Amino acid sequence: MSQQTYSISELASELEVTTRTIRFYEEQGMLAPTRRGQERIYSPxxxxxxxxxxxxxxxxxxxxxxxxxxELYDPGAGNRKQLQSLLxxxxxxxxxxxxQLMDIRQIQLELDTAEERCLKALQATADQPE
Incomplete structure (x- = not known):
């Protein structure tokens, strides 16, 4: 019984990524397809x-x-090490x-303060006779 294989375009289509993305991960050593001439053959x-x-x-x-x-994936060991690392x-x-949330909230407060000052300054200039 032969094992299911995938072309780069099949994987790209199924996972909604570009073929360039897949080639990038291959260049990073994270994917290792076999070759049939120039064609990449991906395993499950x-x-x-x-x-x-x-x-x-x-x-x-x-x-x-x-x-x-x-790299920690080891089904024989029940993946304990991988799962603990993931946790x-x-x-x-x-x-x-x-x-990041605290930083964003702080920036929002600073923006509110700056906006308030600008509105007050704008109002002050509107109250002045021309």
């Missing part, structure tokens, strides 16, 4: 790896973090987001 493992990369990027993990998680990375990402 490559497909899962690409899905994990895209999911990791979507939640804000760096490419290096995605690569680390993928640690999630906790760290949450802290980063919390800090």
């Amino acid at each position: 493992k490559d497909r899962v790896t690409l899905k994990l990369i895209l999911r990791g990027k979507r939640i804000g993990f760096s490419l290096a973090e995605c690569k680390t998680l993928i 640690d990375m999630i906790a760290e990402r949450r802290l980063q987001l919390e800090q």
Whole structure:
């Protein structure tokens, strides 16, 4: 029984990314398709790896973090190490987001203050006779 394989265009279409994106991850050593002449042949493992990369990027993990998680994948060991690393990375990402939220709130307050001052200054100039 032969194993399901995918062309680069099939993967790109299914996962809604460009073929250039897939080639980029291949250049980074994260995907390793076999070759049939010039044609790239992707395995189910490559497909899962690409899905994990895209999911990791979507939640804000760096490419290096995605690569680390993928390298830790070990179904024989029940993936404990991978899962624990993922939990640690999630906790760290949450802290980063919390800090970004605080920074955004602070910037919003500063913008409110600047806007208020501008409106008062504009009103003061409107009250002056020309």
